[in-house]
Amino acid sequence: MQLSKNNLQEKLDQIYDVILIGGGAGGLSAGIYLQRYRLSSLIIDKGKARSFWMQELHNYLGLPPDTPGRVLLQRGKEHYASLDGDFLNGFVEEVVDEGETFAVKVKVGRQNSIEAVFRAKYLMAASGIIDYLPPLDDMGNVYDYAGYNLHVCMVCDGYEMTDKKCGFFAGSEAAIEEMVFNLSWFTPYITIFTHGVFTVSESLKTKLREHGYPLIETPIQQFLGKNHQMTGVELTDGTIIELETGLISMGSRYHNTYLKGINLELQGNNLVTDKMCRTSHPKIFAIGDLKLGLNQVIIAAGDGALAATAIWREIRRETGARPWVENLPNSAIKC
Numbered sequence: 001m002q003l004s005k006n007n008l009q010e011k012l013d014q015i016y017d018v019i020l021i022g023g024g025a026g027g028l029s030a031g032i033y034l035q036r037y038r039l040s041s042l043i044i045d046k047g048k049a050r051s052f053w054m055q056e057l058h059n060y061l062g063l064p065p066d067t068p069g070r071v072l073l074q075r076g077k078e079h080y081a082s083l084d085g086d087f088l089n090g091f092v093e094e095v096v097d098e099g100e101t102f103a104v105k106v107k108v109g110r111q112n113s114i115e116a117v118f119r120a121k122y123l124m125a126a127s128g129i130i131d132y133l134p135p136l137d138d139m140g141n142v143y144d145y146a147g148y149n150l151h152v153c154m155v156c157d158g159y160e161m162t163d164k165k166c167g168f169f170a171g172s173e174a175a176i177e178e179m180v181f182n183l184s185w186f187t188p189y190i191t192i193f194t195h196g197v198f199t200v201s202e203s204l205k206t207k208l209r210e211h212g213y214p215l216i217e218t219p220i221q222q223f224l225g226k227n228h229q230m231t232g233v234e235l236t237d238g239t240i241i242e243l244e245t246g247l248i249s250m251g252s253r254y255h256n257t258y259l260k261g262i263n264l265e266l267q268g269n270n271l272v273t274d275k276m277c278r279t280s281h282p283k284i285f286a287i288g289d290l291k292l293g294l295n296q297v298i299i300a301a302g303d304g305a306l307a308a309t310a311i312w313r314e315i316r317r318e319t320g321a322r323p324w325v326e327n328l329p330n331s332a333i334k335c
Contacts, residue, residue, distance in 0.1 A: 002081070003042075003088040005108055008116055011086060015119045016040045018311055019104050021092050021258065022126030024051055025297045026288035028076035029304030030124055035083035037312040042086040042118060044106055046255075050128050050289065051297050055147045055228070059156060060298050069147075069297070090116075092258045095123060097281075104258075121283065122311050125271065126304070127255040128289040133248060134169050134195055134220060141222050145230035150223070150246040154179060155294060157247075158186040164244035165189045167233060171250030173200055179249045180213065188212070191241060193233070195219050216241065256290055267292055276310035277303050285311070 003011060018034055020027045023045025034041040051057075054069035063072065080087065090106040093115075101119045108114050131152045133142045142150075151157040166187050170176045176192055183190060192208065194200060196219040200208075208215050218235045225231040232242040254269045265272040265280035270292045277285045285307040288300035 001084065001086050003086055005114055008088065008108065011042070012116060012118065014040070015101055015121065016042050016086075017120065017315065018042075018122045018124055018308075019044065019102065019118055019120035020124040020126055021095075021104070022046075022128055022255075022288070023073070023077065023087065024126060024128055024288065024300065025072065025076065026128075026300030026304045027124070027126035028073065028080055029301040030126065030287060030308040031080045031085045031304075032076070032083060033305050033308035034311070035080065035085045037308065039312060039315065040086075042088065042120070043080065044088050044090050044092055044104065044118075046091045046127070047089060050131070054297075057297060058160065059296070072297070092127070094261065095258050097262055102283075121315075123284045124307055124311075125256060125259060125279075125284065125286045125290050126288050126300070127258075128300075129252040129254050129295070131248065131252045132171060132250040134193075134250065135197075136220065136222065138222065145223055145225060145228060145246070146248070148228040148230070149244070150230050150248065152248050153295060154183055154186075154247060156296060158183065161186050161245045161247065163187050163189070165242065166191070167241070167243045167246040168192045169246060169248045169250060170194055170198075172198055173204060175249040175251070176200070176204060176208075179247070180208075181211070183247060184211070191216060191243070193220060254290060259284075275306075277307040278310060 017039040018041045020031055020041060020043045023043045027043050031041050031043050051069035056065060057063055057067045057069055057072060058065045090108040092104055092106055094105045096103040101121060102123045104118045106116050108116055133146060136142055164187055166189060168180055168190050170192060180190060191214045193216045196217055205215060218237055221234045221236045223230050223233055230246055232240055234240050271279050271286040271290050273279050273286050273291045277287050279286050287303035287307050289295045
């Protein structure tokens with residue numbers, strides 16, 4: 001059921017088996033499994049999952065390589081709806097652990113918004129991360145190419161950059177150290193851009209020179225290209241540098257602030273989980289980009305299946321086997 005400001009009141013007294021925060025590939029996969037396990041679930045989604053603006057999913061098994069991420073999400077949402085799962089577009093502000101249940105506080109509606117509280121026995125965090133993009137005056141110019149041949153994930157898209165002139169757009173010196181020399185596995189034709197937002201040490205500059213990688217510290221004025229294919233950048237001094245592809249590594253924000261009131265084990269910014277995606281809290285699961293592991297759409301979908309199955313097994317054990325009442329001794333059978 002699609003919930004909105006007009007009909008959510010009828011669900012406020014319900015205690016769901018699971019509330020899932022995030023309606024990307026991981027959240028939808030988990031929701032589908034939960035509904036197939038005959039459990040009750042609510043997905044709360046803020047919109048624009050990371051995979052939404054991926055223009056081509058080249059590495060998702062069984063899909064045509066030019067399938068846009070939004071198509072995958074739409075099909076997943078339709079599948080979930082066909083299984084009678086509840087879905088709400090809203091922003092989760094806070095989660096409170098009440099002991100037997102979690103209270104999930106949600107803001108619904110961008111204008112004239114209202115607040116609502118939903119409750120569940122289990123919680124699944126599937127809200128992912130938000131990538132930082134090069135901060136230009138005209139951010140529309142960035143979105144013209146982001147998700148096309150301007151990539152944010154080397155593991156996902158390194159193959160697409162093979163032997164191409166690649167611009168590496170870094171947010172820190174650490175990003176250069178961590179990523180550039182790995183990126184060279186796919187292409188050695190790498191130009192590093194700092195956009196003038198941080199200083200590169202002399203030792204790293206020397207290392208880059210030794211590998212023949214140009215370092216550009218002048219800020220970027222705009223990206224160049226047409227039909228969503230980036231062909232280079234223009235710097236603020238008017239210099240034009242030709243490129244064929246790009247990789248952005250300017251950091252990201254983990255969308256998990258709603259969990260700040262719950263003491264969960266972290267490694268860096270990632271939630272630590274077991275092999276079934278359970279966090280250090282026995283009734284909170286984390287899937288996809290929030291947990292340790294690869295940031296891949298197909299991994300998130302697999303995580304959703306694992307976490308949903310772990311919850312079902314636990315509830316099944318607590319509930320016990322359903323008896324065939326009519327076959328029990330002394331059963332009153334009505335003819």
